[in-house]
Amino acid sequence: MSEWSREDRYQRYEDVSHEELHQLQEQVSASKYRQIFHIQPQTGLLNDPNGLIYFNGMYYLSHQWFPLGAVHGLKYWFNFTSKDLVHFEPQGPILKPDTIADSHGVYSGSAFEYNQQLYYMYTGNHRDDEWNRHSSQMIAKMNEDGTITKFPKPVISQPPQGYTQHFRDPKVFKHNESYYAIIGAQNEVLNARALIYKSNDIVNWELLGDLTTQLTEFGYMWECPDYFNLDGFDMLLFCPQGIEAQGEKFNNIYQSGYIMGQLDLTTMTMNHGDFIELDHGFDFYAPQTFIDEHGQRILIGWMGLPEINYPTDEDGWAHCFTLPRELTIEQGELKQRPIKALQQLRFNKETALGYANKFTRQLQPYDGTQYELIIDILENEATEIYFELRKNKNCSTLISYNTKTHKLTLDRTDSGLLPEPVMGTTRSTTLDTPLRQLQIFVDTSSIEIFCNDGERVLTSRIFPTEQADGIKVSTESGQVYLQLTKYDLKVGEQ
Incomplete structure (x- = not known):
């Protein structure tokens, strides 16, 4: 695999010539590994599912995207729409790294509805002259014509005291008329944590605290946290990094799974069972869930992993989404089934x-x-x-x-x-x-x-x-x- 310099990784998609982009598109189209019925990148690298939502009769699904090659670089969100979660229409980049706060990447986040409008909350990544990371949480609104307007400044400007700049991937949920954001974090002694913020107006966000679980030393970072209630059980999905393999369990470079129990937002505690992996294959990470048009909880994951080179890299692209799965709890156990619409x-x-x-x-x-x-x-x-x-x-x-x-x-x-x-x-x-x-x-x-x-x-x-x-x-x-x-x-x- 050819080496990518920092300059190559952080060049803007908009600054690349049409000829170069056309050559890359032809190279990708010629790849013998292109999928038929999965979401995949038009060019470059796809990773985390972002901003998944059913809104006003349409599904919106975005993914992390570095357009210029199969490496992690300057990230955009590339958006698809769908009427049925089977057929998808590419809409192009929906969020771009075009402000100071997200100058070095529009990182992962989620979609939510507020006052009958569609909003996105995501992590902005900025690097200073010494290449130090600065993470903040930003909000953008989708206008009626499909364009995006970002809030003028981050709604959460920095990690709280006692935490590092590994502070990302907000998932917004609503509870009792208030809005909450759960964010993956790392404290200064390098233990993974999940922080929860609350807002009544989506502009001003108050830190409620660090969610207390039995997993006090469980990896050095929890990426892509996702909270929801399913059939009476509170579910916390996340991707712990830094977990040692245990027999059949935790054999990938990074893991993805959940804990199930009861979450008390007043005391910021969660009583729960063991951490259980969502998928037992080789390539599954960074899932995100949402509610479909029928009120069912749907999961889509990234069919890939960080820090792994894939055979498609040489063809100028990497990774895809998993098929959508419907989640249920039956006899106290999580079930994951492919959505029935795939029968089409x-x-x-x-x-x-x-x-x-x-x-x-x-x-x-x-x-x-x-x-x-x-x-x-x-x-x-x-x-x-x-x-x-x-x-x-x-x-x-x-x-x-x-x-x-x-x-x-x-x-x-x-x-x-x-x-x-x-x-x-x-x-x-x-x-x-x-x-x-x-x-x-x-x-x-x-x-x-x-x-x-x-x-x-x-x-x-x-x-x-x-x-x-x-x-x-x-x-x-x-x-x-x-x-x-x-x-x-x-x-x-x-």
Whole structure:
């Protein structure tokens, strides 16, 4: 990968020639890893989902964007609109680094409604002459014509005393007619924290304090905090940095998960259970949630990770969004399911019913590179079941399930090109109940696996050859009786 100087990383998109931008767009368009039904950057780098909201009959979804290459540099927000969370219309950059407070990047934030108008709260990043970071929280309003007007100065000008400049990613929520912002922070002894501010007019914000949890020394920074109540449970989502791996848990460079319990804004305390990872794959980070048109809580994450180089980098782009997931609490457990509207993408249905064993696949062969595959396990006498996707002689993305331990493993050892550095080639999770169903979405360079109707999810980028399009089922010993339903997927007109 070519080296990027600081000057290269912080050049403005508006200052780059049309010829250079056109060449970059052609390079990206020619990439063999471009996705079909995921949000991805037109050029450059996509990271955190920002400003997700349903407002006045339209969904607004933005992402962190460095337009000029697959590296972190001068950040913008690039915006999409949608009527259904399946078809998306690119609207271009909606927030730009054009004030002193955000001169070195429009960092992450959220959208909210106030007095029937759409607003964004985000972190402005400014660097001084010695390249010291200065973080502040800013607000911008969307006008009726779709243009954006920023408030003339930050509404929270700096971190409170006792905290470092790692102070970012405000998520705004409303409670009892007041507005609150939860912000990721780091104190001066380098412990991660979540700060909560309150406002009655969205201009003047009062610090309520540092949210007290049982996680007093849990990483050095909590990025992208998100608070909401779901089915009577208070949920705090965040991305802790600096957590050591523990067996199956916390094996990525940075983690993403939640605590669930009851939050008391009066005492600034939260009683909660253990921190639980949201996703057990290789590439999931910085999720944000919002309420859809039906009143359901929807989650979208960044299908990527910081400080990792991906095979698409050389093509001038990196990363995409996950598919939208509907969140529910059932019997005290979080469930994540792909939204039903994704069924609009289906065509060319194929089904097969039969046995698979160690020696042969007794099921109708499939192939494909963009599809949804539903595997129903009807009877299982096998010790271990193997599902190989995007397979040919040289490539295979392997999902295995051990009947005795209920451990499900995603193995990308032979899936094709790998990101660098390689953070291992397997990810595992132990299911709460025996495996009965997998719902798998495969795009050109990604896989999202939903286990047991939303009990677990594993999300990863994969980079196989274009010829790797086979599907195979087998077992270690014994046999399994399955029904496979496959739909090819494509994005049509709205």
